[in-house]
Amino acid sequence: MQPTTNSRNFGLDLFRALAILQVVLGHSQFWLIGTPLQGFPFFRTTDGVDMFFVLSGFLIGGILLQDLENTPVFSTQSLFNFWKRRWFRTLPNYYLILIINYLLVKSGITYGDSTQFNWKFFLFLQNFSTPFHGFFWESWSLAVEEWFYLFFPLVMLFGLRWLSPKTAYLAAVFVLLLLPLAYRLLIYSPTVSDQDFDFALRKIVLTRLDSIGYGLLAAYFYRYHRPLWEKWKWPCFILGVVVMSALINLHPSLSSYYAQVFFFMLISIAIMLWLPLATSLKAMPGLLGKAIEHVSKISYSMYLLNLGVIMAIMQRHFPPTDQLDRYGKFALYWCLVIGLSTLLYRYFERPVMNLRDRF
Secondary structure, eight states: OOOOGGGOOHHHHHHHHHHHHHHHHHHHGGGGTTSTTTTTTSSOOOOHHHHHHHHHHHHHHHHHHHHHHHSSSOOHHHHHHHHHHHHHHHHHHHHHHHHHHHHHHHTTSSOSOGGGOSGGGGTTOTTSSSOOOSSOTTHHHHHHHHHHHHHHHHHHHHHTTTSOHHHHHHHHHHHHHHHHHHHHHHTOOSOOOHHHHIIIIITOHHHHHHHHHHHHHHHHHHHHOHHHHHHTHHHHHHHHHHHHHHHHHOOOOTTSHIIIIIHHHHHHHHHHTTHHHHHHOOOOOHHHHHHHHHHHHTHHHHHHHIIIIIIHHHHHHOOOOSHHHHHHHHHHHHHHHHHHHHHHIIIIIHHHHHHHHHO
C-alpha cells in the first residue's frame, strides 16, 4: 500500500515520518549529553517503532482486504504473490545493510560482536524467542515485521477453508492478538531487570506480533465502517493522546503483570486510535508537505542506516570533544542520516521496487 506521489495520503506520510524522526532523535541524544539540549524535546514521547508496527498492520491489512475482495479465490498463488511483493520491498535493503554491518564490525571500523552474525539473521530468527546482543541491534523490529508478513496471511488462508473472507480476516486478526498476549502471560517473571525487559520481552518476535495486529483491526474498520471511522476521528485521537500520555509517564514496576503483559498492548491501542485522524489528512501543499513526504519515503533506509552504520562510525572515529563539538556532531549526524538515506533510497531501494513493479 505504497501510493504513488499523486495519490499519497499525507496523514499516513506524517505518521511514518514522525515515527522515524522519533527513532533517530532517540539515537541522536548521544551527541547532546552534557549540553543544555540534553533530553530534547524535554518530554516523553512514544516509541517510533511502536508507531511503525501499528502503521504496518494498517497498510498490509488494507492490501490483504483488497486482495480478498478483488480475487475470486484467495489461493496459495495469491499468498506467494503477496510475499514476493513484500520481500522485494524489504529484503534487498535489509540484506545489503546486514552485510555492511558485518564488514564494518569485522574490520574494526565500528564496535560490535561479529561472532553474533550467523544464519539466523538471514531468516529473521535472531530474536524469534530469545534475545541477541552486540550486532545490528535495529534488526529486532524487522524480524517482527517479517514474521508478521509470513504468519498472518497463512492463518487467514487457513481460515478461508471454512469462513467467509471478511470473517477469516477477523479470525486471523484475533489469533494474532491473542497468541502473543498468552505467550507473555506464560513467560511472566516476578523478577526482571531493565535489560531483560528490553531485550527478552520488548524485542522478541513472539511477544510483539500483536502490536501489528491492532493496525490490522484498524484496517478492517477503515474499509467496512468508514462513516463511523470519520465521525469519531477526533474523539479517538484525543482519547489516544490521553491514554498514551498516561502510559508513557507512569512508571510501574517491571515485575508487574501490567508492565510485562499489557503495556505493549495498550500502547498499540493508543496509537491505533490516532489512525482515523491521520487518514483524514489528505494533503499539505508547500515545502513542509514535500519534506514530510520525502522523510516518509526514505524512512526504511533511515532506520537501517542511522544506528549501526552512521552512528557507529561517528562514535568510533569522531567522538565529541566539547559542548560546541557536540552540537556540530549532532547537526552532522542528522545531515548524514538524511543525505545517505536519500542516496540509498534513490539508487537502490527505489530501483528494486521499480523492478518489482515491472515483474
